[in-house]
Amino acid sequence: MKITRVEAIPFAIPYKKPLRFASGEVHTAEHVLVRVHTDDGLVGTAEAPPRPFTYGETQESIVAVVDKLFAPQLLGLSPTRRETVHARLDRTVGNPTAKSALDMALWDIIGQSVGLPVGELLGGFTDRLRVSHMVGFAPAAEMVTEAERVRDTYGITTFKVKVGRRPYGDDVEACRSLRQALGPDVELYVDGNRGWTASESARALRELEDVGITFAEELCPADDVLGRRWLVAQSRVPFIADESATRPAEVTREILGGSATAISIKTARTGFSYSQRVAHLCEGLGVEVVMGNQIDGQIGTLCTAVFGASQRSTSARAAELSNYLDMSDDLLAEPLTIQQGMLRVRESAGLGIEIDPVKLARYRQDG
Structure with missing residues (x-):
């Protein structure tokens, strides 16, 4: 089983009520949906929520670092080679939520491949x-x-x-x-x-x-x-x-x-x-x-x-x-x-994440 494609899809969903705190406030969830595809047809899914006032990442920076730096280093690897994945990702300083979303998506694939929940x-x-x-x-x-x-x-x-x-x-x-x-x-x-x-x-x-x-x-x-x-x-x-x-x-x-x-x-x-x-x-x-x-x-x-x-x-x-x-x-x-x-938590194999395609089409920001 090999990684064949990595997606970083920006989406934005408004909050009904903003959350306000000392370092900032959030009115809209401007997050990134990360999906990792394999040649076996499995797809691992996770979410990267940028917090520029805490870690310096933005929605745009997460999409860019995944597309331009991280995805090319993951293609052809087995999802089980997590240490190799992190060794390659860690060549780039920072970007914690982008790296974390990729890690969780790989765990999702591994769980699906063996028919067990990630938990x-x-x-x-x-x-x-x-x-x-x-x-x-x-x-x-x-x-x-x-x-x-x-x-x-x-x-x-x-x-x-x-x-x-x-x-x-x-x-x-x-x-x-x-x-x-x-x-x-x-x-x-x-x-x-x-x-x-x-x-x-x-x-x-x-x-x-x-x-x-x-x-x-x-x-x-x-x-x-x-x-x-x-x-x-x-x-x-x-x-x-x-x-x-x-x-x-x-x-x-x-x-x-x-x-x-x-x-x-x-x-x-x-x-x-x-x-x-x-x-x-x-x-x-x-x-x-x-x-x-x-x-x-x-x-x-x-x-x-x-x-x-x-x-x-x-x-x-x-x-x-x-x-x-x-x-x-x-x-x-x-x-x-x-x-x-x-x-x-869900009992499904992997993380049990199923994305609603209609909602994704409505909220994605990349056209």
């Missing part, structure tokens, strides 16, 4: 995950209304609250309002997207001590080495490294350097192969992991769920799997469903 090949720990929901910037009352709607409709009881506004009083008020409205049994954690300084973060966390925050994620800039260490050392809230820990080496640096005590794994930036390495590294270092979200569509969300459910460590906590609910549409022929706060 079984990765570890097969469970078939479902608890879901957490990200609540973006808005007045406190609107954030409460959104959280209550998501809880009542989907049974979700874990919420990641976007913070990092200046002044930070709006964020403190929002967290207090959410706790008061949702009660003590709902889990809340905060994500600053690098919006505060270390001193602002310390003061805000002191004011939130009685709210009961489970985690704090990337409150201050990733390159504020001493400030982050100072903040983590004095805080009683565990700190998740996200944008600062995009590769295994960065995970080691953040944990051993004292800048974080937990790690967010995002398949959109580390695929399945490197996500597995990060998960195993975290297990060896004795740190917790959470499955994060790149504001993925349903394809990316399904990939996150597949990996998260496959490992014991990544299935222990609620995973960020619900923000596709704010998109006005999607490309999947069979939409994902969240019931009683859980999302189940």
Whole structure:
């Protein structure tokens, strides 16, 4: 079985409600559908969601790097030669979501070729995950209304609250309002997207001590080495490294350097192969992991769920799997469903992704 063709198809689907946070805001899912074809007729599918304010990639750059640099290096290879694939892709610096989408598409092909779900090949720990929901910037009352709607409709009881506004009083008020409205049994954690300084973060966390925050994620800039260490050392809230820990080496640096005590794994930036390495590294270092979200569509969300459910460590906590609910549409022929706060992975061979051709024709941007 050999790779014969690689497609990078740009598409754009508006959000019903934009997600706003400290490093930017998203109004339209301007993503790239990546498909890898083989001479056996199998097609592996994944999604690359560019986040220029985090990784520097754009929709145009992902299409260009896949078409002009990556695809020519993959043609003729067997999809099972993942190490060779990554050795060739890594000759090009950066481009994490483009590389990750190709990796996941190859896993999809491998699963289809042996008639097994990818989750079984990765570890097969469970078939479902608890879901957490990200609540973006808005007045406190609107954030409460959104959280209550998501809880009542989907049974979700874990919420990641976007913070990092200046002044930070709006964020403190929002967290207090959410706790008061949702009660003590709902889990809340905060994500600053690098919006505060270390001193602002310390003061805000002191004011939130009685709210009961489970985690704090990337409150201050990733390159504020001493400030982050100072903040983590004095805080009683565990700190998740996200944008600062995009590769295994960065995970080691953040944990051993004292800048974080937990790690967010995002398949959109580390695929399945490197996500597995990060998960195993975290297990060896004795740190917790959470499955994060790149504001993925349903394809990316399904990939996150597949990996998260496959490992014991990544299935222990609620995973960020619900923000596709704010998109006005999607490309999947069979939409994902969240019931009683859980999302189940599919039992189909590979990833179980079937693209609706009518929707793809409607939303693709390449004519």
